[in-house]
Amino acid sequence: MKKIFYLLFIVLAALAVQFSCSKDTEGRTDNLAPLNASNIDIDAGKWKPVLLSRPDTFAVAAPLPVTNPNYVAELNEIKGYQKNLSSSQTANIKYWSAGGVLRWNEVMRELVAKYNLPPYQNADGSYPIPSSANPFAYPMFPFANPPYAGRAYAYVSAAQYDALVACWYYKKLYNRPAPYKTDSSIQAKASKTDLPSYPSEAAVLAGVTAEMMKLLFPTEIANVEQKAKDQENAAIMSGAATRSDVLAGEALGRSIAQVFIARGRTDKAGAAVGTPEQWKKLETDCIAKGETPWYSLETPRRNPMLPFYGNVKAFLFDSATKVSLMPPPPPLTKSDQMKKETEEVLSYITNPARENIRIVHFWADGVGTYTPPGHWDAIAAEDFIAKNFSEVRWARNMALLNMAVMDAGIVCWYTKYHYYNPRPTQMDPSIKTLTGIPNFPSFISGHSTFSGAAATILAHIIPENAEKYKAMASEASMSRLYGGIHYRSDCSVGLEVGTNVGNYAVARAKTDGAE
Amino acid sequence: MNVLRLFKNNFFALLLLCALNPVKVKAQTDQDAVMMIKNNFCVGPVYNYSSWKNYWEGTLKRENLNLGTVSTQSFSLMGNYGITSKLNVLFNMPYVKTKATAGTLHGLKGLQDLSLWLKWLPYEKDWGNSSFSVYGVGGLSFPTTNYVADFLPLSIGLHSTNLSARIIADYQVGNLFVTGSGTYTYRTNIKIDRTAYYTTEMHLTNKVEMPDVAVFNLRAGYRSHFLIAEAVLTNQTTLGGFDIRRNDMPFPSNKMNMTSAGVGFKYTVHKIPALSIIGGGSYVVAGRNVGQSRSVYGGIFYVFSFSHKEKANQEDKKN
Numbered sequence: 001m002k003k004i005f006y007l008l009f010i011v012l013a014a015l016a017v018q019f020s021c022s023k024d025t026e027g028r029t030d031n032l033a034p035l036n037a038s039n040i041d042i043d044a045g046k047w048k049p050v051l052l053s054r055p056d057t058f059a060v061a062a063p064l065p066v067t068n069p070n071y072v073a074e075l076n077e078i079k080g081y082q083k084n085l086s087s088s089q090t091a092n093i094k095y096w097s098a099g100g101v102l103r104w105n106e107v108m109r110e111l112v113a114k115y116n117l118p119p120y121q122n123a124d125g126s127y128p129i130p131s132s133a134n135p136f137a138y139p140m141f142p143f144a145n146p147p148y149a150g151r152a153y154a155y156v157s158a159a160q161y162d163a164l165v166a167c168w169y170y171k172k173l174y175n176r177p178a179p180y181k182t183d184s185s186i187q188a189k190a191s192k193t194d195l196p197s198y199p200s201e202a203a204v205l206a207g208v209t210a211e212m213m214k215l216l217f218p219t220e221i222a223n224v225e226q227k228a229k230d231q232e233n234a235a236i237m238s239g240a241a242t243r244s245d246v247l248a249g250e251a252l253g254r255s256i257a258q259v260f261i262a263r264g265r266t267d268k269a270g271a272a273v274g275t276p277e278q279w280k281k282l283e284t285d286c287i288a289k290g291e292t293p294w295y296s297l298e299t300p301r302r303n304p305m306l307p308f309y310g311n312v313k314a315f316l317f318d319s320a321t322k323v324s325l326m327p328p329p330p331p332l333t334k335s336d337q338m339k340k341e342t343e344e345v346l347s348y349i350t351n352p353a354r355e356n357i358r359i360v361h362f363w364a365d366g367v368g369t370y371t372p373p374g375h376w377d378a379i380a381a382e383d384f385i386a387k388n389f390s391e392v393r394w395a396r397n398m399a400l401l402n403m404a405v406m407d408a409g410i411v412c413w414y415t416k417y418h419y420y421n422p423r424p425t426q427m428d429p430s431i432k433t434l435t436g437i438p439n440f441p442s443f444i445s446g447h448s449t450f451s452g453a454a455a456t457i458l459a460h461i462i463p464e465n466a467e468k469y470k471a472m473a474s475e476a477s478m479s480r481l482y483g484g485i486h487y488r489s490d491c492s493v494g495l496e497v498g499t500n501v502g503n504y505a506v507a508r509a510k511t512d513g514a515e
Numbered sequence: 516m517n518v519l520r521l522f523k524n525n526f527f528a529l530l531l532l533c534a535l536n537p538v539k540v541k542a543q544t545d546q547d548a549v550m551m552i553k554n555n556f557c558v559g560p561v562y563n564y565s566s567w568k569n570y571w572e573g574t575l576k577r578e579n580l581n582l583g584t585v586s587t588q589s590f591s592l593m594g595n596y597g598i599t600s601k602l603n604v605l606f607n608m609p610y611v612k613t614k615a616t617a618g619t620l621h622g623l624k625g626l627q628d629l630s631l632w633l634k635w636l637p638y639e640k641d642w643g644n645s646s647f648s649v650y651g652v653g654g655l656s657f658p659t660t661n662y663v664a665d666f667l668p669l670s671i672g673l674h675s676t677n678l679s680a681r682i683i684a685d686y687q688v689g690n691l692f693v694t695g696s697g698t699y700t701y702r703t704n705i706k707i708d709r710t711a712y713y714t715t716e717m718h719l720t721n722k723v724e725m726p727d728v729a730v731f732n733l734r735a736g737y738r739s740h741f742l743i744a745e746a747v748l749t750n751q752t753t754l755g756g757f758d759i760r761r762n763d764m765p766f767p768s769n770k771m772n773m774t775s776a777g778v779g780f781k782y783t784v785h786k787i788p789a790l791s792i793i794g795g796g797s798y799v800v801a802g803r804n805v806g807q808s809r810s811v812y813g814g815i816f817y818v819f820s821f822s823h824k825e826k827a828n829q830e831d832k833k834n
Contacts, residue, residue, distance in 0.1 A: 109717060298581055361665060361708035361709055368713055368764060432620060
């Protein structure tokens with residue numbers, strides 16, 4: 001009998017060893033090959049920027065000729081690094097060589113998830129509001145909820161795009177070859193390319209992004225500046241850029257960011273929180289129309305999430321167009337239609353199917369996540385990796401996607417607070433939900449609107465995936481009904497409105513010179 | 516060892532299975548110093564109810580008005596079979612149901628993990644009216660259904676497959692005993708329904724690394740043929756994991772630590788010695804990323820003997 005026990009013990013021990021070897025989890029983008037653009041888009045300097053009126057609004061001085069002794073010294077700096085690369089320097093090169101737009105988008109998603117936490121209530125039952133003037137005090141600024149996140153992704157992506165258009169303009173103009181082309185003893189530790197190296201696109205991205213983050217994530221400036229340095233070091237050590245390529249690129253990026261920061265300070269996002277008097281008025285206006293107004297379902301009742309975000313200045317259309325994109329009203333709260341829709345929600349959460357719960361949780365993107373806009377960036381990023389886009393095309397496509405998603409959020413929020421429609425659980429408290437109920441009115445579904453816009457522009461960018469994106473958007477939309485937090489009409493109308501917003505991004509894509 | 520709840524360790528730590536045999540009471544959970552005799556099979560239902568209102572968000576103790584009181588009910592079938600009097604195999608199969616009294620979150624229910632243990636008594640020494648014994652326990656538990664792990668505090672379990680190794684030492688003088696044990700549990704990674712999550716950094720994967728767990732258990736009290744009454748102290752430490760952030764939701768790989776104190780009894784019916792009743796309760800006195808739960812449990816066990824009478828008597832004498 002002892003033998004049997006020993007035998008079993010050995011089997012268990014062997015199992016344990018086997019399991020323990022596989023405990024490290026690998027992220028989907030941990031081990032990417034260096035970005036090797038299938039087309040370097042040498043004429044991208046002619047593409048239409050978002051805010052800049054010209055690609056040369058900010059001057060970049062002509063570089064020294066490659067025979068100049070000062071440039072030769074810069075090449076020697078690279079050789080010095082390449083002689084003794086540490087393992088962490090090699091890892092840094094590998095990380096950034098997968099693509100700067102990709103990596104900064106991942107950094108953004110991480111910051112959004114980190115800051116996407118609703119503030120805890122005060123002792124008197126009110127809620128503290130994060131303050132950009134005092135960002136380190138609890139609750140830290142920002143509360144990176146979906147509208148905040150959608151706007152942040154859009155600003156960073158659009159600024160990166162404009163900065164890279166300018167970068168490409170000067171690259172073609174000055175046509176300085178990469179260090180490894182000038183000096184054959186310098187290795188290309190990332191991909192080899194015919195793209196001119198001055199100014200460095202990596203440094204442009206580092207500069208423009210670091211600058212934008214000062215506005216969006218002020219408590220993370222030290223962290224972000226370190227990453228910007230890492231990216232620039234990776235560019236130099238990999239043999240892709242010299243010190244002067246990097247200096248010129250970073251300065252250009254930081255300058256162009258100022259244009260976007262100036263817009264960000266005056267786009268009305270600062271007034272999106274509103275005041276207690278304004279919150280009360282939303283409620284009384286709704287009652288005056290004879291409708292049941294939305295109430296927060298949290299205890300204590302939380303002030304509505306960014307009720308005036310609908311007034312934020314959109315990237316793709318003016319405010320009259322925004323109003324025209326708002327759908328007609330939802331079923332009246334006392335109507336039979338509303339009653340039927342509420343009953344349908346109840347039926348979905350009564351003994352929910354495991355597959356439906358999977359769908360709810362796959363798309364939930366709630367508290368502590370990178371939000372639905374970030375989820376669509378993640379979806380896009382994985383497909384963009386496979387397309388081998390150049391950095392400037394990556395930036396252009398991410399900008400189109402994120403401007404569409406941000407503007408979808410603006411129309412969605414405008415609609416939500418215009419109708420101020422209650423959530424299903426408010427109409428029937430027996431509706432328990434399979435994910436948290438977001439703290440804003442029901443009609444129209446934010447997930448549906450974001451997803452409709454994202455799927456529409458992505459289908460234009462990668463037409464062979466059009467059906468896939470459409471199916472994903474539809475599943476994301478329905479997940480809110482399965483989860484018990486939206487009526488069917490919130491979802492279907494939201495999807496439609498999102499698609500309409502997405503078409504504005506498609507119209508821009510057709511005329512920006514990149515196709 | 517479930518988040519914000521503790522059914523697992525707390526629960527099994529307290530569970531006594533049946534007593535059986537009138538000669539020397541040695542019956543059996545995976546945590547006690549009691550064995551079933553050869554060819555006897557003890558089996559029965561156990562009900563456990565645990566609930567908490569306060570929990571630790573990291574080290575900060577708080578309530579949550581959007582959860583109210585979170586409760587977990589578990590209906591288990593437990594059993595223990597004596598392969599020999601020195602080697603037992605045990606199992607437990609719970610059906611679990613969760614609920615929150617406030618807020619809007621939906622409770623979940625379902626069959627949870629099947630646990631199996633091999634319990635071995637390699638060393639035993641008697642002198643006078645006292646005895647000392649050492650046990651080794653190897654355990655395996657695995658989810659029996661595709662239940663949701665990533666919906667804490669309302670998920671019914673964490674969905675990892677666990678391998679555990681435990682050493683138990685027991686000392687008895689007359690009817691008084693003290694038992695101490697230490698357990699190391701290896702947990703496999705789990706997969707969740709979403710494709711990315713944040714711990715202290717972003718993870719772009721649906722796989723979650725589950726830290727291992729160490730548990731120390733001390734129990735002492737009265738043990739006779741017909742009655743066991745004991746006080747139980749349990750400490751669980753998660754070897755890794757991270758703290759819940761301010762006002763965030765809990766996550767399966769949180770650092771879930773707790774110390775609980777409780778009592779338990781097992782009563783064997785005099786007229787029907789094959790029948791026993793168990794019960795008890797516990798309270799979490801300190802914790803981190805867990806609920807401050809109170810638990811009560813009760814169960815009934817019956818022993819079926821598959822050995823011939825004579826053989827059984829022989830076994831009894833050996834014991």
